[in-house]
Amino acid sequence: MDLSLSDEQQLIVETVRRFVADEIVPLEADLDPDAGALAPDDFQRLVAKTKEMGFYGLDIPEEFGGPGLDTTTRALMAIEMSQHRAGLYNPCYGTFGGAGLAQLYEATEEQKEKYLYPTLRGEKRGCFALTEPSGGSDPARAIQTRGHEDGDQWVLNGSKLYISGADKADFALVFARTSDDPGRNGVTAFLVDTDTPGFNVRRVVHTLRSTHYATEISFDEMRVSKDQILGELNRGFAIANDRLSRQRIPYAAGCLGAAIKAQEMAIEWAKNRETFGGLLAEKQAVQWMIVDNEIDIRHARYCILEAAQKADRGERFRTEAAMAKLVASEASGRVVDRAMQIHGGLGMTKDLPLERWYRELRIRRVGEGPSEVQRLIMAREILGGSFK
Amino acid sequence: MAGIRMTKPWVALSPDSIDALPAQLGVYQIANAANEVTKIGYAGGREAFGIRTALQRELDEGGVSFRAELTHGYMTRFEELLMIHMHDHNALPPGNQDHAQKVGRLMIDGANATPNTEASS
Ligand SMILES: Cc1cc2nc3c(=O)[nH]c(=O)nc-3n(C[C@H](O)[C@H](O)[C@H](O)COP(=O)(O)OP(=O)(O)OC[C@H]3O[C@@H](n4cnc5c(N)ncnc54)[C@H](O)[C@@H]3O)c2cc1C
Numbered sequence A: 001m002d003l004s005l006s007d008e009q010q011l012i013v014e015t016v017r018r019f020v021a022d023e024i025v026p027l028e029a030d031l032d033p034d035a036g037a038l039a040p041d042d043f044q045r046l047v048a049k050t051k052e053m054g055f056y057g058l059d060i061p062e063e064f065g066g067p068g069l070d071t072t073t074r075a076l077m078a079i080e081m082s083q084h085r086a087g088l089y090n091p092c093y094g095t096f097g098g099a100g101l102a103q104l105y106e107a108t109e110e111q112k113e114k115y116l117y118p119t120l121r122g123e124k125r126g127c128f129a130l131t132e133p134s135g136g137s138d139p140a141r142a143i144q145t146r147g148h149e150d151g152d153q154w155v156l157n158g159s160k161l162y163i164s165g166a167d168k169a170d171f172a173l174v175f176a177r178t179s180d181d182p183g184r185n186g187v188t189a190f191l192v193d194t195d196t197p198g199f200n201v202r203r204v205v206h207t208l209r210s211t212h213y214a215t216e217i218s219f220d221e222m223r224v225s226k227d228q229i230l231g232e233l234n235r236g237f238a239i240a241n242d243r244l245s246r247q248r249i250p251y252a253a254g255c256l257g258a259a260i261k262a263q264e265m266a267i268e269w270a271k272n273r274e275t276f277g278g279l280l281a282e283k284q285a286v287q288w289m290i291v292d293n294e295i296d297i298r299h300a301r302y303c304i305l306e307a308a309q310k311a312d313r314g315e316r317f318r319t320e321a322a323m324a325k326l327v328a329s330e331a332s333g334r335v336v337d338r339a340m341q342i343h344g345g346l347g348m349t350k351d352l353p354l355e356r357w358y359r360e361l362r363i364r365r366v367g368e369g370p371s372e373v374q375r376l377i378m379a380r381e382i383l384g385g386s387f388k
Numbered sequence B: 001m002a003g004i005r006m007t008k009p010w011v012a013l014s015p016d017s018i019d020a021l022p023a024q025l026g027v028y029q030i031a032n033a034a035n036e037v038t039k040i041g042y043a044g045g046r047e048a049f050g051i052r053t054a055l056q057r058e059l060d061e062g063g064v065s066f067r068a069e070l071t072h073g074y075m076t077r078f079e080e081l082l083m084i085h086m087h088d089h090n091a092l093p094p095g096n097q098d099h100a101q102k103v104g105r106l107m108i109d110g111a112n113a114t115p116n117t118e119a120s121s
Helices: A006-028 A040-053 A071-081 A102-107 A109-120 A241-272 A284-312 A317-347 A354-364 A371-383 B015-019 B050-060 B075-091
Strands: A126-129 A147-148 A154-165 A170-176 A188-194 A199-207 A215-226 B026-031 B035-044 B065-070
Touching: A006 A040, A006 A071, A006 A241, A071 A241, A071 A284, A109 A188, A126 A154, A126 B050, A126 B065, A147 A170, A154 A170, A154 A188, A154 A199, A170 A215, A188 A215, A188 A371, A199 B075, A241 A284, A241 A317, A241 A354, A284 A317, B015 B050, B026 B050, B026 B075, B035 B050, B050 B065
Parallel strands: A126 A170
Antiparallel strands: A147 A154, A154 A215, A170 A188, A199 A215, B026 B035, B026 B065
């Protein structure tokens, strides 16, 4: 596998690296260590810059006006964009724009007019409501939110847990069981306006990610019309699988970015901090931690680029994307942990971004499918159909 | 859902009551003489002595009384308190009028409050 970058990719990586160093990191120095947003003026100024750079709306497909980046270049950018304190969950504070929910690209033209295009213009935001109190790893079987048909409407009842941004969203993509099939062939995806009577945000759920909360929501006799179904009835899980696998690659790359920065910090500290009459960098125990970090970083980088290159060649990349997500989230957690150890007491403080990455990387091993589910995806592909 | 409101008794803001607090991260509410919440705030990771520093600033700015919670999740708890206030009053406290982010919508005690509202900036 060729890991070298093309001239264009090199230029893009350097441009994003400069943007992070010159524009984001200095602003962050004045923000609270757990800040999740820039001041509105700074945000607008930087959005203007990313638009000027031609990078705004990175994940929007080219046919919808996005920059048309290949997956490899997108992953390389994600590695750079997360190299600051808030970078894991809020790379560059969203100044490169969002693409909305991946499933919306599969919507009807009418639904796109109502939800996708306003999202791309920054006028609406959506949330993704899949996980329920009964479980998120295996949603096809766990979903208990129930829809029953009533004339030309569906009436939904049930609840969802850990839903990010439901309290601020204008619409939600809600998955509900609409037939007696206990598995994936009984689930339908609905696009629901959050001001629909019966859509209720029940509570804020506080997590390790103390910058942003999740929510618990309920649907109480919530009526939605039939044209709010996204895709086909009872085929909610078939939507946008390819796009979802593809998303795991920048997700993994974001983890790696934090690890790379943590390693840089650990090396710098080890070369300057003295204990027992010598630099930390001279102690074999510290050297080994730094070497182990490097092994983790290179392993994750390899997996991410392998997945991205396969996706770009149009080959099947489900196993590779799952592996990239698994390896990068776990390896990056170890790297940040070792970097904290090398920094001693300072590593535990909010003076450095390490403690925030440590907390947030822990979530990355569960979010977007826990490590065990990524292993399951790979096992199915490696062992073949009869072991599903 | 019970337990999300801050219901502790109000304490008079004074150098002594501030000194009695640990220098920790957390959230607080400031009230006027009528015990109406005038501001919701947090003591984040950049305060020299956590909630003590933040409340000293509130005292200097004329705050009358306070109640506080110590928490590492001060950012999300702060937002939650803003949501509850918005639910109850359909507006943010006077001291939070410059809050630039959208405040979320929450159903409390079976009642849905305001629609999503963009805080004034
Ligand atoms: C901060 C945060 C934000 C989130 N945002 C959203 C959101 O916006 N929308 C949304 O729908 N969901 C969201 N989630 C939910 C997330 O996707 C789920 O937590 C995740 O899918 C796991 O589901 P669960 O928590 O129900 O765990 P469960 O499904 O109960 O699984 C528990 C654990 O069991 C293990 N496990 C599961 N299956 C297997 C297996 N086959 N073999 C071995 N071990 C297994 C795993 O270790 C797993 O972590 C969010 C979660 C968090 C923490």
